[in-house]
Each structure stands twice: as structure tokens, then as C-alpha cells.
Amino acid sequence: MKINKQSNVYTIIYIVVLVVVVGCALAVTSMSLRDRQQANIKADTMGQILKSVHITPEADVAAQFGKLIVGQPLVSASGEIVSPDGASDVNVAMQIKKPADERQLPVYVCQLPDGSKKYILPCYGSGLWGPIWGYVAFDADGETIYGAYFNHKGETPGLGAEIEKPAFSSQFDGKTVFPEGRFLPVDVMKSGQKPLDERQYVDAVSGGTITSKGVASMLDNCLSPYAAFLDNLRNTSK
Amino acid sequence: MAEKIKNSRVFLNPFSKDNPVIVQVLGICSVLAVTAKLAPAMVMGISVIAVLAFSNVIISLLRNTIPTNIRIIVQLVVVAGLVVMVSQLLAAYAYEVSVQLSVFIGLIITNCILMGRLEAFALGNKPWPSFLDGVGNGIGYAVILVIVAFFRELLGSGTLLGYQVVPDSFYELGYVNNGLMILPPMALIVVACIIWVHRSINKDLQEQ
Numbered sequence: 001m002k003i004n005k006q007s008n009v010y011t012i013i014y015i016v017v018l019v020v021v022v023g024c025a026l027a028v029t030s031m032s033l034r035d036r037q038q039a040n041i042k043a044d045t046m047g048q049i050l051k052s053v054h055i056t057p058e059a060d061v062a063a064q065f066g067k068l069i070v071g072q073p074l075v076s077a078s079g080e081i082v083s084p085d086g087a088s089d090v091n092v093a094m095q096i097k098k099p100a101d102e103r104q105l106p107v108y109v110c111q112l113p114d115g116s117k118k119y120i121l122p123c124y125g126s127g128l129w130g131p132i133w134g135y136v137a138f139d140a141d142g143e144t145i146y147g148a149y150f151n152h153k154g155e156t157p158g159l160g161a162e163i164e165k166p167a168f169s170s171q172f173d174g175k176t177v178f179p180e181g182r183f184l185p186v187d188v189m190k191s192g193q194k195p196l197d198e199r200q201y202v203d204a205v206s207g208g209t210i211t212s213k214g215v216a217s218m219l220d221n222c223l224s225p226y227a228a229f230l231d232n233l234r235n236t237s238k
Numbered sequence: 239m240a241e242k243i244k245n246s247r248v249f250l251n252p253f254s255k256d257n258p259v260i261v262q263v264l265g266i267c268s269v270l271a272v273t274a275k276l277a278p279a280m281v282m283g284i285s286v287i288a289v290l291a292f293s294n295v296i297i298s299l300l301r302n303t304i305p306t307n308i309r310i311i312v313q314l315v316v317v318a319g320l321v322v323m324v325s326q327l328l329a330a331y332a333y334e335v336s337v338q339l340s341v342f343i344g345l346i347i348t349n350c351i352l353m354g355r356l357e358a359f360a361l362g363n364k365p366w367p368s369f370l371d372g373v374g375n376g377i378g379y380a381v382i383l384v385i386v387a388f389f390r391e392l393l394g395s396g397t398l399l400g401y402q403v404v405p406d407s408f409y410e411l412g413y414v415n416n417g418l419m420i421l422p423p424m425a426l427i428v429v430a431c432i433i434w435v436h437r438s439i440n441k442d443l444q445e446q
Contacts, residue, residue, distance in 0.1 A: 011305040018312060022319040029323050033330035040333040158274030158394065158420035206417060 045088075052135035052149035053110050053118050070117075071109035077101040079228030092124040092222070093131065100225040107229070110137065118146050119233065121226055125218025128210040129154045132163065132218060136172070142233025145186065148172035150215060160211030171202035178234065183227040188216040248359075249370040252378035255440065258351045259382040260433045265351040269386060270425040272342050276399050279387035281335055282342055283380025285324060287373060289346050290355060293317045294372035297360040304361075313356045314347070321346045351379055386428045394419030 003010060046065040047057035058064050072087035077100050087106030095103045108120040117140045124133045134150035148169045155161040162168055175186045177200075184199035190212075191203050204212035258264045265286075272282045296316050297304075304312050325343040328336035336343070346352070355375050360368040391397055396404035396415045404413065418424055437443050 005303070005305050006307070011308055014303070014305055015308055015311065018315055022315055026319060026322055026326075029326050033326050036330040037326075037333075040329065044333060044337070156274070157272070157278055158390075207421060 048149055048151060049108055049120055049122075049135050052120050052137045052147050053112065054147050055112075068110050068112070069108050070111045071107075073107050073109070075105045075107055075226070075229045077103065077105065077225045077228060079232045092122045092133070096124050096221060103225055105225055105229070107226075108135075116140065119230075121223060123218050123222035125214050125221060127152050127155045127163075127214040128160050128208075129156070132211065132214050134169075134215070134218070136219070136223065138177075138230065138233070140233065141237045142230040143176045143178040145172045145175045145177070152211070155208065155211050158207075160205065160208035162205045162208060163211055163215055168202075168205060175200045175202070177223065177230065183224070183231065185219045185223045188212045188219075245367055245370055248367050249374040252371075252374040253381070254378075254436070255443070257378045257382065257436075258354070258375050259379055260429065260436050261443065262354070264354050265349050265379055266426075266429070268342065268345060268349055269383060269429060270422045271345070272339075273383055273387040273390050273425050273428075274394065274420045276384065276387045276391045278339055278342065279383045280380070281339055282346075283376070283383050285339070285343060286346055286349060286351070286379055287376030289317065289320050289324060290352055290376040290379075291369055291372035293320055293352060294355060294360040294368040295365050296320075297356050298363060298365045298368035301361050301363075309357075309361065310353070313353060317352055317356070318347050351375060382429070382432065385432060386425055389428050390419045390424060394424075 043061045046061045050057050050061070050065060050068065053068075055064075055068065072085045073081045074083040074086050074090065076082050082104065087108055090104050090106045092106065095105070106122055108122075110118045110120055112118060118137045119140070119142070120135050120137045122133070122135055124131065126132060130153035132150065132152040132155065134148060136148045137146040138144065139146045150163040150169050152161060152163060155163065172186060177183060177185055179198045179200055182198070184197060187195045187199050187201040188204045189195060189201045190209075191206075195201050252258060255261065259266065259269060268282065273279050293313075293316050297313060300312070300316075321343065324346075325336060328339070328343065355371060359371045363371070388398070391399075392403065393416050396402060396409075404415075
């Protein structure tokens with residue numbers, strides 16, 4: 001019997017079978033690779049956190065992370081420690097949608113090989129094409145930035161994507177977020193421009209205006225809730 | 239014997255006389271997007287070669303069963319399925335690369351070269367020639383991508399594959415990277431220069 005390949009019934013059966021087969025193949029691929037992908041993402045996040053304190057992630061990043069990160073507390077916007085651990089379970093992307101005083105604020109406390117303590121604060125925001133995020137490490141004095149690391153989902157290579165390069169992030173080293181004693185996050189400005197207030201600033205990426213502005217508003221939005229926590233650190237270290 | 243000559247033509251033509259980018263002017267969109275740096279351009283080229291070869295083979299195997307009025311949908315389903323699989327595999331086994339390519343892997347689905355080859359070749363030919371056609375066109379595309387990325391990264395950032403190649407002494411003498419090169423319009427201009435050179439060599443391609 002010859003099948004009529006142009007008939008409606010054949011067409012519908014054909015497309016249903018095709019979609020089911022492709023769907024199953026994708027589901028199987030996704031299920032079987034899920035664990036590996038999750039492990040990769042976790043290791044990558046640990047590596048990014050370490051990069052903010054100028055440490056190059058090694059092959060066994062989990063062990064390295066466990067050795068250097070001595071505490072992962074959650075703090076509140078009033079600066080109190082809410083929970084002694086659990087920072088890595090908090091989804092920063094979800095937290096930034098809430099008002100500042102309702103957020104759970106994760107802190108990674110890092111003890112460097114030389115004994116000094118750094119406080120790493122995660123940030124999350126949006127660039128031109130998609131999300132951008134970063135980790136800003138503060139010295140134990142609570143005001144000086146020790147290092148910063150930024151990354152992005154899909155900014156334009158060569159333009160906005162330059163925020164992930166040390167050339168951009170190293171500009172933050174040594175900047176203070178308490179100029180004149182008042183909490184003001186670091187701004188990102190076009191070369192030659194200056195912020196209206198006393199806040200410190202770094203040069204934006206040329207050709208990546210929207211991404212640079214995204215970094216500035218991300219720092220403003222994500223670091224401001226930590227103002228009380230950093231202020232406490234500042235007062236205790238004095 | 240005749241078959242063999244035909245197969246080698248199928249494989250080699252896309253390199254020059256029938257190049258998808260500079261002769262057929264397909265897939266220009268991704269040439270603009272991924273060529274600011276050499277490394278992503280190379281991985282993109284390899285991914286396109288893989289997806290194009292396999293989708294060509296699959297469509298060629300199915301070619302006698304596909305109902306004509308939904309053939310584009312069938313092609314899209316096959317290509318999209320393959321692209322998602324490639325990106326899942328990269329995320330599991332080559333996480334660094336998958337992070338680097340991010341959106342561009344997904345954009346392979348919309349690459350006009352894929353649909354063009356599936357329509358024009360795989361639907362009417364046997365699997366083996368289709369495979370060669372896919373690999374050939376993929377390489378033809380990748381070569382142009384790499385050439386464009388080479389010039390854009392060299393002149394725009396002074397680096398190749400992320401390593402600095404323009405010596406510091408040049409910068410001290412007042413040499414500056416051409417920021418224009420990393421902006422998308424320069425990709426088109428570089429492609430146009432390649433087309434110019436290519437057509438002056440191959441006079442038979444010149445329009446009257």
C-alpha cells in the first residue's frame with residue numbers, strides 16, 4: 001500500500017512523532033547531564049568568589065574554597081548576623097527583587113594565607129543583553145575594596161564583556177565606599193566625567209556604556225543594604 | 239568514479255567559488271556578532287561545522303518521508319534539537335567554552351547557512367554527500383569567521399587569542415588600538431574587503 005505523504009493525517013502523525021522523538025532525546029540528554037552541569041556551575045561560582053580576592057582557582061576548587069572561606073554568614077540590612085552559615089544557599093538574583101530591609105544578605109568571610117580577613121559581598125544586576133554579577137571583597141576595615149570580580153551572561157565580546165577582565169575590575173582595588181565618612185558605593189563613569197557627590201569612581205568600558213551603567217547601578221543596589229554591616233566592621237576595627 | 243569527483247566538488251566548492259559567506263552572503267549576522275575576538279570565532283566555527291554536518295545527514299536520511307508542506311518546520315525541529323544538545327554537552331564537558339559562547343550557540347539555530355544547505359542540498363541528496371556538503375560549508379563559513387576575527391582582534395585589541403602581539407614599544411611610540419575595529423560595522427567592512435580580494439582573483443564571479 002502506498003502512503004499519501006501529502007495527506008493531513010500523515011503530516012500530523014509525522015510531526016507528532018518527530019516532536020516526541022526529539023523531545024525525548026532532549027529530555028534524556030538533559031537528565032543525564034544535569035548532575036555534571038550543576039557541579040560545574042557550583043565549582044565555577046566558587047572560583048569566581050576566589051577571584052575577587054585575587055586568588056587563582058586551582059583544579060580542585062572545592063577544597064581550596066573550603067580552606068580559604070572560613071565563614072558564610074547571612075546578615076540583615078541593619079547589620080546583624082541572622083544566621084552563621086547558609087550564604088551559598090541564597091539566590092542573590094531573587095533577593096535583589098525584594099526591598100532592601102527584607103533581603104537575606106550573604107557574606108563570604110575569607111581568611112587569606114597571610115592571615116588577613118576579607119569580606120566578600122555578592123552582587124547581581126542587569127547589563128545590556130542579560131544578567132551581570134560580581135563579587136566585591138572588602139578589607140577587614142569595612143570600607144576599602146580589596147578586590148572585585150565581575151562576570152556576565154552574554155554581554156558583547158570586546159565591548160560590554162570587558163567588565164570580566166582584570167583591566168576593568170582591578171580599578172576597584174583600594175577604592176573606599178565611605179568617602180567623607182558617609183556610605184557611597186563606587187560609581188562607573190565615562191572617562192573625563194565625575195560623579196556629582198563625593199563618591200569614588202572608576203572608568204567605564206568604552207563601547208560598553210549600558211553594561212558599565214549596569215555595573216554602577218548593580219553596585220548601588222546590591223552594596224547599599226550592606227551599609228550597616230560595613231559600618232559595624234568599620235567601627236569595630238577602629 | 240564519476241561519483242567520487244562529484245563528492246570532492248561538493249566538499250571543496252564551498253571553500254572558494256561557492257563560499258556561503260562571501261559568495262552567497264549567508265550567515266552574515268553571526269559574522270558581525272562573534273568576530274570581535276578570535277577564540278569565540280573559532281569555537282563558533284567548529285560548532286557550526288558539527289551542527290551543519292549532522293543536521294544535513296539527519297535531514298538527508300529523512301528526506302523521502304518528510305511531507306513537503308511542513309519541511310521547514312521539520313528542519314527547524316532537527317536543527318534546534320541538535321543545537322540544544324550541543325550546548326548541553328558543552329555545559330557538561332567543556333564548561334569554560336560554553337560560558338564563553340553563551341548566546342551564540344543558541345543563535346546557530348537562526349544561521350541562514352543551515353536552512354540554506356538543508357533546503358538546497360540535504361533534501362535532494364544521499365546522506366554521505368550531504369555530510370560532505372555540511373562539513374565543506376561549515377569550514378567555508380569558519381574560515382571567513384577566523385580571517386575576520388584575526389584582523390579585528392589584531393587591530394582592535396592588539397591581541398591574538400587573548401595574547402598581546404603588538405609590542406609595548408609600539409604603544410610607547412604612540413600607536414593606539416583602533417577602537418572602531420571592535421564595533422560591529424567593521425565586521426561588514428572586513429568581509430567586504432575579503433569579497434573584493436576574492437572577486438579580483440576569481441574574475442568569473444564578477445557581475446557585469
